Amino acid sequence: MKKLFLLLTIFSLYLFVFSVPVLYINEFRYDTPGSDTNCFVEIKGIPGTSLDSVKLLGINGNGGGEYNIIDLSGYTIPSDSYFVVAKSTDVPNYDTVTTLVDFQNGPSDNIILRYDSLGSSTVIDAVCYGLPSGSDSVFRGEVWPTYDPSAGTSYFGFLARYNDPFVTDYNNNYKDYAHFNVKTPGTANTPLIPKTIVEIQQTPDSFSLYKDSTVLITDTCIVTAVFSNQYYVTSKSGPKEWDGVNVYGDIGDHTFNVGDTIFFYHAFVTEYNNKTEIVFPGTELYNAGDGTSPTPLYIPLSQIGESYEGVLIKVGPVEVLTTPDVNGEWIVSDGVDSLIVDDLATYTVPAVGSTVYLTGILDFSYGNYKLQPRNDNDIEYVTLYNLSGNVALNDTTDFSGISVILFNNNINDTIVTDSTGDFDFGSIEEGTYTLLFKKTYYETDSMELVLSQDTVIRVVLSRSKGEITGTINLSDNPSDLSNSIVYLNSETISLVDTTGSDGLYSFVDLPFGYNYKLKFEHIGYDSDSVEIFLDDYTKTYNLTLTKLTGIDEVQKVEKIVVEENGGGIFTFLYNKEVDNPTNIQIYDLTGRNIVNQSINSGKGVYRITLDKKLSKGVYFIQITGEEKPFVRKFVIVN
Numbered sequence: 001m002k003k004l005f006l007l008l009t010i011f012s013l014y015l016f017v018f019s020v021p022v023l024y025i026n027e028f029r030y031d032t033p034g035s036d037t038n039c040f041v042e043i044k045g046i047p048g049t050s051l052d053s054v055k056l057l058g059i060n061g062n063g064g065g066e067y068n069i070i071d072l073s074g075y076t077i078p079s080d081s082y083f084v085v086a087k088s089t090d091v092p093n094y095d096t097v098t099t100l101v102d103f104q105n106g107p108s109d110n111i112i113l114r115y116d117s118l119g120s121s122t123v124i125d126a127v128c129y130g131l132p133s134g135s136d137s138v139f140r141g142e143v144w145p146t147y148d149p150s151a152g153t154s155y156f157g158f159l160a161r162y163n164d165p166f167v168t169d170y171n172n173n174y175k176d177y178a179h180f181n182v183k184t185p186g187t188a189n190t191p192l193i194p195k196t197i198v199e200i201q202q203t204p205d206s207f208s209l210y211k212d213s214t215v216l217i218t219d220t221c222i223v224t225a226v227f228s229n230q231y232y233v234t235s236k237s238g239p240k241e242w243d244g245v246n247v248y249g250d251i252g253d254h255t256f257n258v259g260d261t262i263f264f265y266h267a268f269v270t271e272y273n274n275k276t277e278i279v280f281p282g283t284e285l286y287n288a289g290d291g292t293s294p295t296p297l298y299i300p301l302s303q304i305g306e307s308y309e310g311v312l313i314k315v316g317p318v319e320v321l322t323t324p325d326v327n328g329e330w331i332v333s334d335g336v337d338s339l340i341v342d343d344l345a346t347y348t349v350p351a352v353g354s355t356v357y358l359t360g361i362l363d364f365s366y367g368n369y370k371l372q373p374r375n376d377n378d379i380e381y382v383t384l385y386n387l388s389g390n391v392a393l394n395d396t397t398d399f400s401g402i403s404v405i406l407f408n409n410n411i412n413d414t415i416v417t418d419s420t421g422d423f424d425f426g427s428i429e430e431g432t433y434t435l436l437f438k439k440t441y442y443e444t445d446s447m448e449l450v451l452s453q454d455t456v457i458r459v460v461l462s463r464s465k466g467e468i469t470g471t472i473n474l475s476d477n478p479s480d481l482s483n484s485i486v487y488l489n490s491e492t493i494s495l496v497d498t499t500g501s502d503g504l505y506s507f508v509d510l511p512f513g514y515n516y517k518l519k520f521e522h523i524g525y526d527s528d529s530v531e532i533f534l535d536d537y538t539k540t541y542n543l544t545l546t547k548l549t550g551i552d553e554v555q556k557v558e559k560i561v562v563e564e565n566g567g568g569i570f571t572f573l574y575n576k577e578v579d580n581p582t583n584i585q586i587y588d589l590t591g592r593n594i595v596n597q598s599i600n601s602g603k604g605v606y607r608i609t610l611d612k613k614l615s616k617g618v619y620f621i622q623i624t625g626e627e628k629p630f631v632r633k634f635v636i637v638n
Contacts, residue, residue, distance in 0.1 A: 020115045021049045024169070025125045026082065027160035027189055028111060030103040031150040039087040039102045040094065041111065042185050044165060045077035053117045054124070056085060056101070061108030061128070064138035068100040084185045093186020106130035106148035110140040127173050129159060131251050143172035144253050147280045149179050157181055157280075160189045162214070162266055170265075174252055178266035179280035181212045192216040192266055197235050200269055201242040201276055206306055208276045210269045217264040217278075220286060222294055223256045224312040225361045225374050227344040231256055232310055232361050239297040244311035244361070247278045258374070259289025275309065275364040293374075296359045298410060301337035304369050308362045315339065315371065316357030316410075317382045317429050320350045329370065332358065342370040347379060355382040355429070357410075384427040387449075389457030391421045391437050395511070402461065405436040437461055441513035441535065464512040466537040471503045472520055473544040484522040484545065490514045510534055524548055582625035589618050 026044035030036075041056060051072040058068045070085060077083050078095065085101045086094035103111055107130025115122045128141025130148030139145065149157035159177045163169070170176050182190050194216045203209055219235035226232075230248045238244065247267075256262060265282035296314040304315075318332035318339070328343035342363060350356050359378040360371040373379060391402050399421030405414045406425055411433075415423040430451050437445040442461040449455070472484040481503030488495040488507050491514060497505045510516065512534055518541065519529045525545040532539050586595035594614070622631045 020122050020124060021045060021051070021054065022166075023049065023051075023054065023077075023113055023124050024161070024165040025111060025113055025127050026165065027158060027184065028103075028127070029158050029183060030109075030111075030129070031105045036102045037088040037090050038183075040091045040183075040185050041085045041101055041103075042160075043077070043083045043085070043113065044081055044161075045083065047077050047079045047081055049077040051075040051077070051083070053115055055112075055114050055116055057112050057114065058103040059110040059112055059138065059140045060104065061106065061110060061130070061132070061137050061139070063136065064140070068103060070098055070100050072096075080186060082186045086185070091185055092183075095186075105150055108132045108137040108139065108145065110138070112140060127159075127177065129173075141173045142176075143170075144174040145251070146173040146177040147179055147251060149280065157268075158183045160184070162189060162192050175265050175282045175284075178214050178282065179268045180214050181268075190214065194218050197221070197233070197238070197245050198240075198242045200278075201245055201307075201310065203306070206274045207271050208269050211271050211276075213269050215267050215269055217267055221262050221264065223258055223260045223262060223289070224294055225345075225372065226256060226258060227372065227374075232312070233262065234294060234312060236261070239294055239312045241297075241307045241311070244309070245276060245278055246310050246363075247281055247283075248272070249279055250281050250283055252281075252283050254283075254285055256283075256285065257289065257291060259292045259294070260285060261287040261289065273365060274367075301334045301339050304337070304339060304362065309364050309369070311362055312359070313362050313371070314357060314359045316380070317355050317384070318358065320352050320354045320356065323352060324349055332356070340368055340370040342372050344372045345374050347373050347376045350379060350381070355384055356380060357382060382429040384429055385451050386424075386426065386454045387428045387451060387457070388422070388424040388455075389459070391417060391423065391457075391459045391461065393421075393439070393442060394460055394462045401439055403436070403438045405438065406433055407436075408433045441511075464537070465509045466512060466534050466539065467506060467508040468510060468516060468518070468532055468534065468539045468541065469504070469506040470541040470543065472499055472505060472522070473503055473542070474522065474525060475544055475546045484520060487519040487521075489517045520545060580625045582623060585622045585624075586614075587620045587622070594619070 023043055023045045025041060027042040029039055032038045052074065054072045056070040056072060057066055059066055075083065075096065082093070084091065084094045086097050087099055087101050089097060103109065108128065109130065110126060110128045112126045113124040115124055126141050128139050128145040130145060132139060146159055149159065158180045160180050161176055162178045163176070178192070180190055184190055192215055193210065193213055195210060196219050197217065200208055200210050200215065221233035222236060224232045224234050224239065224244065230246055232244055232246055234244045263284050263286045265284065267278045267281040270277050270279050294312060296312045298314045299308060301315055301318070318334050321331045321333050321338065324330045324343065329340050330349060331338050331340055341358065357380040358371055358373060360373040363370045363372045387406070391404060392399050398419050399417055400419040402417040402421060403414055404417065404423045407413070408431060413425060415425065417423055428451060433449045433451060435447050435449055435457065437459050439461060441464055443464050445459055445461055468488070472481065472486070474481060480501045481499055482501050484499040484503065484505070486497045486505045493510070495507055497507060499505050514534060516532050516534060517529065518532065519527060520543060521527045522545050525547050528543055528545060530541055532541060582599040584595065584597045584599060585593055587593055618633065618635050620631060620633050
């Protein structure tokens with residue numbers, strides 16, 4: 001029984017001695033301006049965790065020797081979860097101070113958190129900063145080193161975890177540690193700011209709104225160009241305005257190619273000579289591409305500017321004006337604006353005078369925007385042909401104001417003709433185009449043109465024609481709406497239409513662009529008129545004519561109805577019931593025949609005005625040629 005108790009005691013002691021605490025190197029700074037008084041290492045753990053037998057030390061990347069061993073025995077993790085080992089009391093929230101925490105500046109140096117007990121050592125956490133500098137470099141970090149900020153910046157930054165390591169620990173220094181410009185010893189680390197490429201780049205001036213910020217790029221990005229130690233990316237919805245950025249100095253254990261889809265764990269935004277850059281990134285290949293480049297964004301040279309910095313663009317056609325200078329830069333122009341072309345990549349420079357399309361990244365350096373072609377495939381040579389012609393109108397000799405529009409995927413140009421109708425687009429690259437000819441009130445014409453030689457086009461536009469239609473109703477709502485008369489007049493046209501029983505009238509093939517005057521009449525009803533400007537294919541005008549007061553309907557009782565006397569001119573309505581020739585005679589009280597007039601029209605209602613003036617008095621009207629003679633007496637009152 002005593003032996004069993006002794007064994008249990010030894011086993012418990014063994015478990016106690018070798019119970020390695022869970023601790024993380026959470027944030028550190030090893031290089032500061034001047035004498036490095038603000039160096040520190042922050043350790044994160046569960047509050048109350050003992051640091052007995054825990055050592056913080058450096059391992060020289062050159063040879064692997066241990067140095068600056070700091071024994072943390074006697075300390076525990078405080079209630080805020082952060083234990084800060086500082087070089088001086090200038091560091092906020094320090095828990096202990098020692099000059100040994102001033103570790104080497106790198107590259108390829110290591111900081112180790114180790115548990116030493118009973119002659120055995122266990123590495124609790126480790127970080128290496130900076131790439132190996134040679135074959136004898138010693139790496140003691142996890143998987144791949146993080147960055148050495150002091151080697152790549154004009155200021156001194158901090159390396160810190162952006163995830164809570166108790167929740168997410170990639171066990172990979174490159175992924176786990178991000179570069180920050182704000183230190184947080186003894187407090188929670190600064191979180192990443194989630195931003196798209198467009199949000200990072202879009203700015204009212206030349207500086208990113210997120211300069212000196214550590215961000216999470218939320219886009220899944222596509223590589224658009226690779227130049228030595230830098231590459232460019234766009235979002236999957238790009239390239240577009242503001243949607244491109246330079247990634248500089250990625251030390252990841254991978255090489256990206258154009259077309260690869262990549263993911264950013266973290267990134268630091270900076271401005272280098274007024275060019276926005278992503279530095280100190282943690283990246284990973286998401287999907288390997290096949291080398292196919294995203295389609296570049298076509299823009300004219302006049303739009304070159306900040307919103308396209310870092311974007312994969314296409315320009316042209318442009319003429320090569322110069323050969324490369326001592327810096328490898330040459331100039332192209334579209335005849336109005338010019339652009340510098342640079343040589344980050346290797347390609348064949350076109351001869352002076354060549355006309356080309358150029359694709360590349362819009363870069364910015366030494367105060368100028370510059371295009372960076374990626375290879376010979378980004379240079380397309382162009383053959384030019386002249387395109388001109390004449391467009392006429394079918395109804396006038398003044399051919400001014402005609403829009404001639406030429407367009408395809410790369411060009412959209414418009415010429416407005418003068419009175420001659422001539423147009424000339426000058427030298428245009430060979431290819432397929434659409435030509436549109438447009439003028440208000442004329443039919444638009446179009447053609448597909450394959451330009452493969454100097455070409456002259458001749459076109460005649462016809463004036464558009466439309467119709468004016470409508471329905472004439474009568475105020476007393478008869479079932480038969482026949483015999484309404486419509487007169488149409490314009491500068492060049494005079495037409496008449498008579499309605500059928502449905503009351504419809506219609507004038508077709510009327511030229512656009514004119515005012516048309518319409519007058520509407522129906523016997524026994526007030527007339528009406530309207531003026532209509534024809535600028536559409538169909539204009540509709542409906543109306544109702546009002547019945548005249550005191551005039552009976554001719555067809556119901558009498559064959560004639562006398563209208564108001566117009567200064568002695570005799571006017572009457574006559575309902576003719578047969579097709580026979582009809583004779584109208586008027587007699588005064590003495591029996592003298594005053595009017596004798598023949599009517600040869602067929603059956604129907606007629607409005608007849610005689611050509612004689614009659615003085616006031618009593619008269620008789622006789623109508624013969626009907627089925628039986630018809631006589632009526634009437635009185636004229638002046």
